[in-house]
Each structure stands twice: as structure tokens, then as C-alpha cells.
Amino acid sequence: xxxxxxxxxxxxxxxxxxxxxxxxxxxxxxxxxxxxxxxxxxxxxxxxxxxxxxxxxxxxxxxxxxxxxxxxxxxxxxxxxxxxxxxxxxxxxxxxxxxxxxxxxxxxxxxxxxxxxxxxxxxxxxxxxxxxxxxxxxxxxxxxxxxxxxxxxxxxxxxxxxxxxxxxxxxxxxxxxxxxxxxxxxxxxxxxxxxxxxxxxxxxxxxxxxxxxxxxxxxxxxxxxxxxxxxxxxxxxxxxxxxxxxxxxxxxxxxxxxxxxxxxxxxxxxxxxxxxxxxxxxxxxxxxxxxxxxxxxxxxxxxxxxxxxxxxxxxxxxxxxxxxxxxxxxxxxxxxxxxxxxxxxxxxxxxxxxxxxxxxx
Amino acid sequence: xxxxxxxxxxxxxxxxxxxxxxxxxxxxxxxxxxxxxxxxxxxxxxxxxxxxxxxxxxxxxxxxxxxxxxxxxxxxxxxxxxxxxxxxxxxxxxxxxxxxxxxxxxxxxxxxxxxxxxxxxxxxxxxxxxxxxxxxxxxxxxxxxxxxxxxxxxxxxxxxxxxxxxxxxxxxxxxxxxxxxx
Numbered sequence: 001x002x003x004x005x006x007x008x009x010x011x012x013x014x015x016x017x018x019x020x021x022x023x024x025x026x027x028x029x030x031x032x033x034x035x036x037x038x039x040x041x042x043x044x045x046x047x048x049x050x051x052x053x054x055x056x057x058x059x060x061x062x063x064x065x066x067x068x069x070x071x072x073x074x075x076x077x078x079x080x081x082x083x084x085x086x087x088x089x090x091x092x093x094x095x096x097x098x099x100x101x102x103x104x105x106x107x108x109x110x111x112x113x114x115x116x117x118x119x120x121x122x123x124x125x126x127x128x129x130x131x132x133x134x135x136x137x138x139x140x141x142x143x144x145x146x147x148x149x150x151x152x153x154x155x156x157x158x159x160x161x162x163x164x165x166x167x168x169x170x171x172x173x174x175x176x177x178x179x180x181x182x183x184x185x186x187x188x189x190x191x192x193x194x195x196x197x198x199x200x201x202x203x204x205x206x207x208x209x210x211x212x213x214x215x216x217x218x219x220x221x222x223x224x225x226x227x228x229x230x231x232x233x234x235x236x237x238x239x240x241x242x243x244x245x246x247x248x249x250x251x252x253x254x255x256x257x258x259x260x261x262x263x264x265x266x267x268x269x270x271x272x273x274x275x276x277x278x279x280x281x282x283x284x285x286x287x288x289x290x291x292x293x294x295x296x297x298x299x300x301x302x303x304x305x306x307x308x309x310x311x312x313x314x315x316x317x318x319x320x321x322x323x324x325x326x327x328x329x330x331x332x333x334x335x336x337x338x339x340x341x342x343x344x345x346x347x348x349x350x351x352x353x354x355x356x357x358x359x360x361x
Numbered sequence: 362x363x364x365x366x367x368x369x370x371x372x373x374x375x376x377x378x379x380x381x382x383x384x385x386x387x388x389x390x391x392x393x394x395x396x397x398x399x400x401x402x403x404x405x406x407x408x409x410x411x412x413x414x415x416x417x418x419x420x421x422x423x424x425x426x427x428x429x430x431x432x433x434x435x436x437x438x439x440x441x442x443x444x445x446x447x448x449x450x451x452x453x454x455x456x457x458x459x460x461x462x463x464x465x466x467x468x469x470x471x472x473x474x475x476x477x478x479x480x481x482x483x484x485x486x487x488x489x490x491x492x493x494x495x496x497x498x499x500x501x502x503x504x505x506x507x508x509x510x511x512x513x514x515x516x517x518x519x520x521x522x523x524x525x526x527x528x529x530x531x532x533x534x535x536x537x538x539x540x541x542x543x
Binding site for chain 2: 038039324
């Protein structure tokens with residue numbers, strides 16, 4: 001790795017974090033405004049035009065609040081937990097291709113050939129932050145929240161992992177990459193292997209019905225629901241459940257440490273949405289106006305990033321929408337759904353896809 | 362009573378129709394609110410509601426059309442005030458000419474707006490029609506002291522109330538005539 005590589009990677013990281021942090025801040029505003037509209041209210045509209053400067057006020061509030069540590073907590077873990085929830089959500093972004101290319105550089109921070117495996121490895125780390133918060137707080141409600149989250153996240157991890165296997169079974173088609181792609185794509189994908197996330201985008205770039213959401217609707221449904229469970233969003237926010245566990249795992253946290261949990265949740269939502277965009281909605285491509293190929297100039301390069309963010313926004317709104325539509329599941333219903341419904345369905349989906357691929361060949 | 366549990370169809374058991382229905386309801390509320398078709402919240406400091414007739418707001422003192430303070434510091438309101446929000450300082454024995462030389466107006470009249478419960482008994486009991494509950498409802502201040510309204514402020518906020526009888530004016534004239542008669 002030369003100095004130039006390091007500089008380029010650093011630039012990408014800075015640019016991407018600069019892109020993601022405001023997105024997190026504004027998804028909080030979006031959540032508050034959309035929830036308000038759904039509940040026939042107006043929502044925060046006082047800070048700046050249309051309340052658009054609300055994140056600044058919120059951030060300032062979190063920074064200036066007293067950072068209180070109860071004296072009965074396990075201090076080291078108590079301090080570690082918020083960071084551990086925040087970091088995995090950010091690390092996931094490293095392998096997400098958020099645009100085609102700008103100045104001949106691929107718009108992905110780390111173009112790993114095991115992209116999806118890396119994602120799953122990191123996503124499963126995020127359970128530690130919550131479990132640790134529950135354990136370190138040394139109090140009833142956080143402890144219950146921590147236990148719930150460990151069971152919930154591990155269960156849905158399995159369904160989530162199983163659900164994407166058919167997607168990769170379809171995309172790891174050597175014939176397609178040998179003949180079915182244009183020259184731009186072939187050069188773009190040079191040196192990548194089957195599990196690289198850019199390849200999945202290439203596979204879906206042909207037409208609208210090449211998108212995995214149409215080819216593997218069941219996989220998409222399972223992945224979507226599992227994503228809700230993984231990010232602890234309603235209807236699966238059992239670790240947090242404000243009504244029964246006060247605030248679950250972050251009951252004892254205040255000020256910036258609480259904010260890290262809060263922002264970590266939104267970062268995880270954005271990461272999950274980004275993953276779904278890449279896996280099921282064709283990533284940064286659109287199947288018309290020549291946007292289905294890697295960019296050759298600056299304008300299309302930027303347009304691809306905009307398309308990616310647009311698709312991401314659809315999922316974010318959907319996440320928020322569902323939160324204010326559905327009530328929380330009961331714990332046994334959650335487990336029932338994860339293990340008895342989604343796991344067999346995902347397995348069946350793998351088998352059906354395998355049979356179909358075998359039949360076709 | 363036994364509630365019959367409906368046997369759910371396969372489709373209903375998948376939750377999906379229920380979720381779709383829920384999304385439809387929230388979507389309707391969302392678009393109704395965003396398009397402004399349904400309006401429930403008033404943007405308070407910018408928009409204000411019209412105060413209805415007979416509203417019991419803050420009690421203020423009034424003057425008559427000739428600028429005379431109508432209150433004669435009889436202290437009935439002070440005695441009847443349930444939370445003891447009113448405190449009247451009556452004048453001393455010296456005669457003050459600006460009051461017509463006949464009766465005593467208050468030296469000071471304090472209403473503690475933090476104690477006042479806006480019951481209207483002061484207005485009801487006042488024999489001189491000198492105190493009225495007006496339409497002010499959002500009283501603010503930076504300190505407790507500031508929320509105790511004194512005579513000048515109360516009179517300024519109260520304004521003028523038309524008096525058709527002008528009882529004290531007649532008594533004043535009468536008294537002056539008798540004084541010159543001696």
C-alpha cells in the first residue's frame with residue numbers, strides 16, 4: 001500500500017463520514033416530523049427554517065447535560081458500551097458501495113471480496129454494546145433489556161444470514177459475468193470475487209426486474225423484518241421498550257453517552273438500509289438513462305451517489321413509518337416469528353432457489 | 362360472556378394484510394396533516410385564540426371617564442379574596458384634593474398574580490365597580506416580585522370604565538358647597 005492509497009482511503013473515509021453524520025442527524029429530525037404528521041401534530045419547527053437546525057440544538061443539549069455515572073455501575077464496561085454500539089454501525093459502511101466512481105476511484109472505502117461476510121461479522125458485534133450496557137448498569141431494567149436484545153439479535157442474525165444466501169446463489173453465475181456485461185462493467189469489476197457487493201449491483205443493473213426485490217421477494221421480506229429486529233426498531237424494540245422496561249438498556253445513561261446509543265440506532269438503520277439498497281434495490285444504479293453502468297464522468301458519478309442516497313431515504317422513511325404504525329410484538333411472538341417462521345422459510349427459499357438453478361442449468 | 366374468536370384465514374395469519382391496513386391509516390393521517398387538510402395544532406405565539414365573552418382573566422383596576430380611580434379602598438375584595446392575593450394599603454387621615462376631598466382612594470393596591478385564582482369574587486363583591494376580570498391570560502415575569510402588580514400597573518392595564526352615575530362627583534360638589542356655605 002503506497003502513501004497515495006492511504007491518502008485516497010482517508011479522503012473517502014472523511015467524505016463518507018461527512019455524508020453519514022448529517023444523515024443520522026437529519027433522520028432524527030425526519031423521525032420527529034413524520035411521527036408528528038402521523039399523529040396529527042406539527043413537530044419541532046422552531047429552530048431555524050422549518051426546524052431544520054433542530055439537530056444543532058439537540059446536539060448542544062446533549063453536550064451540555066451533566067454526564068452522570070451512577071456509583072453502583074461497573075465503570076469500565078459502562079463507558080465502553082456506548083462506543084461499542086456506535087462503532088459497528090459505522091464500520092459496516094466501509095464495504096458499502098455508495099456510488100460508482102469519481103475521478104476513476106471506486107466509491108467504496110474498502111472493496112473487499114468478502115463484503116457480505118464482513119458486514120455480517122460486524123453487524124453481529126453490535127449486540128455486545130447493548131448487552132454490555134445492560135450488564136454494566138447493574139440495575140433491573142437495563143439487565144432485562146440486555147438479555148432480551150442478546151436473544152433477539154442472535155435469533156434474527158440467523159434468519160438474516162439465511163435470507164441472503166439465495167441472492168448470492170443467483171449472483172454467483174460465472175456465465176453472466178463472462179458474457180452478460182458491458183465493457184464498462186467488466187473493467188469496473190476486474191479483480192472482484194463472488195461475494196463482492198459491487199458484483200451484486202452489476203447483476204441487478206440490467207432492468208428493473210433484475211432487482212433482487214423482484215427476483216427474491218421472500219428473501220427481501222425476511223431480510224427487511226430481520227433488519228428491523230437487528231436495529232431494535234419498533235415493532236421489535238424489546239430491548240428498549242419504553243413502556244415496560246423504562247428505557248431498557250440505556251436507562252442509566254445520560255447526556256452524550258445516551259446520545260451515542262441514540263445515534264448508534266440511527267446509524268444502524270442507515271447501515272441496514274444501505275445494505276438493503278445494495279442487495280435488493282440495485283444499489284446506485286437505475287435501469288434507464290444510461291445510469292446502469294459505472295460512471296465515466298463527474299456528473300454521472302455524483303448522480304449515482306444521489307441515487308444511492310435517494311433509495312436509502314426510501315428505506316429510512318419506511319423504517320420510521322412502520323415505527324409509528326405497528327405496536328410492539330410480545331417477546332414469545334418475536335421468538336416464534338424468528339425461529340419458527342423465518343428460519344424455515346429462509347431455508348425453504350434456499351432449497352427452492354437451488355432446485356430452480358439446477359433445473360435451469 | 363363468551364367472545365367468539367374468529368378463525369383467521371391463511372392470509373390474515375401472515376400479518377401482512379394487517380400491516381398494510383395499518384400503513385394505510387397512518388399514511389392517511391400523514392397526508393392529511395402535511396397537506397394541511399386537517400389542522401389541529403395552533404401555532405400559539407403567532408396565532409392566538411379569540412377570548413370569549415365573560416372570560417375570567419386577570420383582575421385589573423379601572424378609572425372613570427374623568428380619570429378618577431374608582432376604587433375607594435373599602436377592602437371588601439381583600440377580605441373576600443380566597444387565596445389572599447389582594448393587599449390594599451389605605452391612605453392616612455390627611456385629605457387629598459385630587460380625590461375630590463370626600464373619600465379615600467387606595468394608597469397602594471397590590472394583586473399577587475401568582476396567588477390569584479381568577480375566581481372573580483373581587484369583581485362580584487366590589488360596590489364601586491372598580492375592579493374587573495379582563496381578558497389577559499398569559500401573565501409572565503422574571504421574578505416573584507415582578508408578578509405582584511401594584512396600583513399604577515393595574516390602573517394602566519385596566520383602562521377606563523364608563524360610569525353613568527358618577528356618585529362621587531356629586532358628593533364632591535355637595536361637600537364643596539357645604540364648605541363654602543360655612
